[in-house]
Amino acid sequence: MKAVSFLPPVVRTGTTPMILFTGTIISASFILAKLAVESGIPSFAVYFWQLLTACLILLVLTVVRGEKLPVSRRHLTYYLLNGLMGSCLPQLIAYAALGHIPAGLFTVLITLSPLFTYLVSSLADRRFLPWPRLAGILTGLIGISLATFGGFAVSGVNGSWVLIAALSPMFLAVNNVYRAKAYPQGTSPLALALGSMLFQILLLWPVLIWTGHDYQPFSLTGLLDWAVLLIGLITAVSFILTFELQKRTDGLGFSQVGYVVTLAGILLGAWIFNEPLSPVLLISLILLFIGLGMTNGHLHLPIGKKD
Template sequence: MTSTTLEQRPAPVLPYLVTIGLLVGGNFALAKLVVLGGLSPIDLFAWQVLGSGLILTACLVFRRRTDLKILTSRSVATYCAVNGLIGVTFPQILSYYALTEVPAGLFAMLIPLSPLLTFCFSCLAHRKILPLRRLLGILIGLAGVTVATADKVTGADISLVLIAAAFLVPVLLAITNVYRERAMPAGANPLVLAAGTLLSQATVFLPLIVLNSSGVGSVPPLDSTGLPVLVLCAVTALSYVITFELYRRTDGVGFSQVGYFATLAGIAAGTVFFAEPVTPWFAASVILLFVGMAVSDGHLRLRHLLSGRLPAKRRNSATKGELT
């Protein structure tokens, strides 16, 4: 299916990127709170995808029941299953496996490689080199995230297998970014795609709970742990709906930069809720991230960045605003 270029989609994407990043960053803090409460990470994720999928399915029932027929159509069901496997389930399993020995700081530095890999895979998929300003913007954003996470890397004796597993996570996320753009069913409702993706992965993870030795004990208790799980499901549902809405407005390369915002939001959430240390360079990381987005989207060109001047169109509009 043909994808629409960014130039044909004038709607702004930055608010969506920032919103998804904040939601995902908040999810990091909620998930850590639940795991500290005693629920295993893999059980938590199983309930997370199931709960959020059921929330969205309920929304479809109350909104328009014909959407349920679309949800079960062959093209949409296949798209959701493939998208969920390579973009949700496989990265999640690899993350759990890699984090048994790979330092969290090193893993946090590998994940932001996804935008750069997405750019490369998109060039291969389109059989042409995408505008180099987009690559420059991605590299500026990557530099910003690296500044924020570099101090979190600690030395450790890690096997090559685990390092490979950790590196496969951003590779799979990049492949997913390109697949979502290229294979998205025409005119599909983001709510339908989000519900289908989450429910398809719930069918993968739920058997793991049944086979888990914890058995019935893996069900979140209705206490201080149960409430964060419910909130986590609601936030996940919302983030996936916004994700597929964003894919209607930009391509895989544009969407991939949400990982930068999610990483910084996760660091900020850790500082606010768990008093985790943050370096003075964090503010510089945020600035670099927004500069990178402006360069990637064409709102700020390199010559303007180096000269410190506004683009001509913006400079004229700013002057006009001052005169009025």
């Protein structure tokens, strides 16, 4: 049984549908996290417990399926760097920066990750990647910019904190390329997800102790506890999908999950929190789909082709 056999065929058999599905469920987890934080649960505690819950779910799945967690030096290095650059550092930078810059500005900075991924990929390969892929990334970026720019003030924002916040998408970009280049062939997405998650827990546990957060959701005394556990379930699924996608596309293709997360967050926010929607969002969605198709090779423009 494949790691993604729980998905509908239309999702598990196509790269673009899987990117859309992954971005949407990650966005849903952000919405649940927002509800939990606004209800008084410390944001870092929510993040830690969603990881621990996801880790336990992945561990149970690994045992049930009879898989073993590879612990070679190569695998351990992969788990460590993937957990550090792909989650821990971006999240810690986000928590620090959001105290000094508007959330809307930070969202815009995060959407630069695919463009940064293109640049890092080009540097790693010592050549520019095919121009249609860059055109796809830029098309998606334009669409996201239309949806996210505005609604926040930038006057008085400390430029130093903007630069610090920009490190978050840069780490994500570097990790997108590293995860693709160093992918341990022959290792299941489930094992890679579990290993990376375990190292994130080990890295974050001292921070949790240092910050003094003592919230524990496992008492299940209220809806918020269940919400945190649901976030953990979504995180477990999204991690499996992350490594499944990495088998199908490269870091540049995967980076577009961030675009989907942003637009799905706007749509879900409008539905759940009754937030207003702008007509320009439809244009953003169209540009996103065009960008996805160009970057993943499903849409070919006639420009430059010879008869």
